[in-house]
Amino acid sequence: MAGNSEIIFDKLVYSCAFEKYRGYEEFIPEHFLGFQLSGETHAFHDQGNTVITENSIVLVRKNQLVRTIKYPSKEEKYQFLSITLDKETLRRYALENKIVVERRYDSKRKLFFESNDLLKSYFISLSPYINKKKESTPRLADLKIREAIELLLQSNPDFKYLLFDFSEPYKINLEEFMNQNYMFNVSVESFAKLTGRSLSGFKRDFSKIFATTPKQWLRDKRLEEAYYMIKQKKQRPAEIYLDLGFENLSHFYFAFKQKFGLTTSEL
Missing domain, CATH: 2.60.120.810 (Jelly Rolls)
Structure with a gap:
């Protein structure tokens, strides 16, 4: 248990x-x-x-x-x-x-x-x-x-x-928020609400700032951080994949190889 x-x-x-x-x-x-x-x-x-x-x-x-x-x-x-x-x-x-x-x-x-x-x-x-x-x-x-x-x-x-503050969350700095919270494996809808936006407004603002979709940006950002942690800090994939927002280790290995063209072992 x-x-x-x-x-x-x-x-x-x-x-x-x-x-x-x-x-x-x-x-x-x-x-x-x-x-x-x-x-x-x-x-x-x-x-x-x-x-x-x-x-x-x-x-x-x-x-x-x-x-x-x-x-x-x-x-x-x-x-x-x-x-x-x-x-x-x-x-x-x-x-x-x-x-x-x-x-x-x-x-x-x-x-x-x-x-x-x-x-x-x-x-x-x-x-x-x-x-x-x-x-x-x-x-x-x-x-x-x-x-x-x-x-x-x-x-x-x-x-x-x-x-007793029942006002709706006001728009916050989207770029700053995402760079502080990208490692959380939650839905895009949750990110939108937390930044004070509707889902469509979030996607629109996100595209203007990052010139890509939230899903693609999150994947790349997490993989780039993983690359740094493995290469520079000598951490093992099994120690970091959950903390970077990946649901399972096999998915992490596949995404890493797909982006960088080499395995974590080769790195």
């Missing part, structure tokens, strides 16, 4: 692993609040690497790409509990509490750590649902999400500018 995730109720997910487990690239469409019960999560994103240590509370910002590696502790398995703060619930909460946000959150950070005993107690209170000692209802699920929102705002009132 390498790793698995279980939906406890609608927006609550429990992840468990008994050995080191490399997760897939994920497009994070909604904010979520997480608690590292045991082990560590190493999260790779466009701002670098973040280590979520045992007993940590973390708020993960929506509309970003993340790749994770899960490490069990020496004494225990890997356990991570997360609850999604979905847009619909946040909208209702803002309406009922007359919350109006006139500006965007003034930080570009992607993950926020909160050292808060109330938040830790909140996640511990969810353990009976993980252990199946209690059954949840839709009403209870809604109340637990609202409780998480209350505790977050109590922890940091400025989070209202982050949680």
Whole structure:
């Protein structure tokens, strides 16, 4: 058993692993609040690497790409509990509490750590649902999400500018974004949304900047980086192909030979 995730109720997910487990690239469409019960999560994103240590509370910002590696502790398995703060619930909460946000959150950070005993107690209170000692209802699920929102705002009132910003992502620098995120193996649709564009607008702008299609550019960019890592850094293909966005090693070998006219061994 390498790793698995279980939906406890609608927006609550429990992840468990008994050995080191490399997760897939994920497009994070909604904010979520997480608690590292045991082990560590190493999260790779466009701002670098973040280590979520045992007993940590973390708020993960929506509309970003993340790749994770899960490490069990020496004494225990890997356990991570997360609850999604979905847009619909946040909208209702803002309406009922007359919350109006006139500006965007003034930080570009992607993950926020909160050292808060109330938040830790909140996640511990969810353990009976993980252990199946209690059954949840839709009403209870809604109340637990609202409780998480209350505790977050109590922890940091400025989070209202982050949680209740319902504006569409604005257009960002496409060239800069792609050069920072090309290694994530996600759909072109996800890249479009993250840069604040429709799919057709993304393809149009992409062609103007790079004079090629997103699919071709991504393939070439990843292969050029692979060439550098193998040639200059002496890394083995098996160590890098997943981190560069290739789904399997055989596909990587085929694409590499096709582009450069030689195998990685010959290089």
